[in-house]
Amino acid sequence: MSAPTASTTPTPTAPGGWPLIGHAHRLARDPLPFITSLREHGSVVRIGIGPTPAYVVTDPALTRRVLVTDAADFSKGGKIIDALRVFFGDGLATVADGDTHLRNRRLMQPMFNKAHIATRGDAMIDQVREMVGRWRENEPRDVYADMNDITLAAFLVALFGTDLPAHLQGEFTALMPAIMKGTIRQTILPPWVTRLPLPANRAHADRVARLRALIDQAIDHHASSGRSAAAEVPADAEGCPHAPAAAAERVGLFDTLLSAEAQLGRQQLQDEAITLLTGAIETTGTTLAWTLYELTQHPDVEQRLRAELDAVCHDRPLRHEDLDQLPYARQVLQEAVRKYGPAWMVTRTATRDIVLGGHRVPKGADVVWSPYLHQHDPDYFPNPHHFDPDRWNAERAPTTRGAFLAFGDGRRKCIGENFAWTELQIILAAVLQTWPTIELTSRTPRAQAVVTVKPDTMAMAYSRVKQAAPSA
Template identity: 35%
Template sequence: MTTETIPSPPGMPLLGNLREMNRDMPGFLQHTARTMGPLSRVRMGTLSMLLVADPLLVHEMLVKRPQEFAKSWRTTRLLQGHIGDGLLTREGVEHRRQRRLVLPSLHTQRIARYGEIMVDESRRLAGSWADGQRVEVVEEMTQLTLRIVGTSLFTVDDDGDEVFAAVHDFVNSLNAYLLSFGLLPGWLPTKTHRWRKASVARMDRLSYELIRRRRERGGDGGDLLSMLINARDPEGGPALTDTEIRDELLTMFFAGHETSATALTWAFYELGRHPEIADRLRAEVVEVLGERPATMADLPNLPYLGQVVKETLRRWPPGWLFDRTPVADTSLGGHTVKAGQILFFSPYVIHTDPAYWPEPEEFRPERFAPGADITREAYLPFGDGPRICVGNRFAEAEIALVLATLVPRVTLEPTSGAPAQLSGQATIRPKGGLHMTVRERGR
């Protein structure tokens, strides 16, 4: 069968499904997957894409046949103007080379050194809140994870505030560009395009200054920047150039705090809606830690905390939308797929599929209790295969240590009982933010 026989949801002439995707992309894709089956055709104007909703087909693309599928030209074009040729956009030999050079900086032993920074920044945040204060959780978690990434991966110090402000603006401009789907040529002087160019220019200036100062200082500062400068390819490839280091810096600044901030936001959203889960989590942390700060070494002794983290990543996967394209004509799910055809998949859609997750809309950390029956292919919060996110261990440790630090000290109460509305940007966020009230707790 050809892809012309794949079912498609109804849409408008010329616009296709753009209106529904702009209104609620996560909900639209979820509904399309449930009603159209494992493969469906979604139209964005003249662009036709195939939604792959069957986790076994996704596993086939990512794990069993990764050499046959590459990132799509569309994703590469959307991201390159911001983050250049980092790990998110590289392919083939160059992707494998850069992955080899970046991975040592995110090794478990290195992450353990970052754990103290994660806890210190979390305690600083808790100390800045007052009992009864109303906070916007998305913004609070964004600032927290940005400081963690900046301090642990790049040792941003004296000019930290300037760098943090620039990264915040950079990420927001990237989100705005992604929401525009990149449908208009980049040379058009739209507000989004002007914002994009200004934010990238600002980050370029700061990034190259960070690189220059670190090269002059020399040695290993224990952070990602030092390791990228000093990295040598064990297979004999060249060292990273300043441009390649800049691209990895911006990639990590973007991916290293946006995803964790979103996951933490949803964790507090769910803990606020389920106080019994928050109480059980708090009791475990206090029993294991007492009054002392959490460390990476404590995480294996906090099993319920681990279940809360995994269930948060299932219910609200930050990296919620990915795509691939065949490098040559191929077959998938019994259909012939032409080279260049965009295939996309959503961990959010797969993680809420009732065929694999009973009552998937419910938040149940016990799904990940020891011995639980989970279909491995249906859980992919960080992707899968050779391109699985290199920062997955860093992110999971960060989420766990922040929760272990904040949950015993404060309760964040919902200001509304209404379910959050979703905004599908680079990550899935609560539309309009998430406002909660701080309640201090004694240890």
């Protein structure tokens, strides 16, 4: 990166800022049109978040320098991260850069390799199919709520195993929506407001404390379950190829971290579990809701997707080993991730006075990058508001990957990306296999930028009666 003394040009300031609040009114009123409009003003654009300046990077090549090439000059931080850290501690997504982050990431990495995730695949499929099969036919349902509930249940099975007590799973399911709502509130309010002893602040703190207690119970149960599973394997079954798989199904991915508890400590285990839960639910649930919506708007895409599922699975339920044979399903999901996020604004903090794209950024300033902005860049994604899964086929994908930053990049890239794709494919397949017809019953949803880009409303009805194929 250029030295601070290098020749620089004045950083353009976005128009429309107000005294004291800067561009906060635009970020609150029309955040997505505002953030994408900044591309017109330059590769780095200054905005005001309240009285504090922030520097928005609109060029994906510069964002990759922030995340990869010159990552040491941009630490994990900024308003969003600071707000999350207050309540969720130093989990992998919020802990500061340095030795602690590197150690914890190294300890957690085995949880998320493809082979380890595969041990959880069929248990997740069973959980999801059971939940989706309970829906009543032709009854309008809140898609966003359903997808978040299913995502949480599948993730709990993957994380803690198949024998998590029902009362713990029920409390997690009841608690997490309120936790996520409170977390979003904390990120958009001024820090001094979140520190006041207001009822909403106290309620959020109480819920987070309860979540930590639930995680403690799940960890203790998980640890004892793992020991029991090992003890229950008969001596004459040691050579049986199914014994390790059965034990893995019961204990779940979190067993990897339990073996490192002496290095991490109980507080850190809690922080990591909270980070995994909050990071996995909202983003995955949002993506699935938008994917189902797009299928209702593009019957040709839905028909092609169902045909691929039928060709691979025929009349049987999906199995984990089928996922690699569903390339079009992956394209559909990747296009939903591109179009809707999952996160729309992410922050870093400049660790020194630096020059970025010919503009001086002072030490301590927030540097903002937006997956949504980059993934709607017409230079990389022609007609970016159109839903086109074929952007991701083998011929076209290489020209689009440079601006696809939904999972970040570099040393802070989302550790759970492999898991996210697996869970997305499992849930989408389960819905389509269980329900031959899906129909939007609400008005067209509008995108709301909070932490993720979520629908303001979305209801669908499901039928086991096959819909007629669209005419040519």
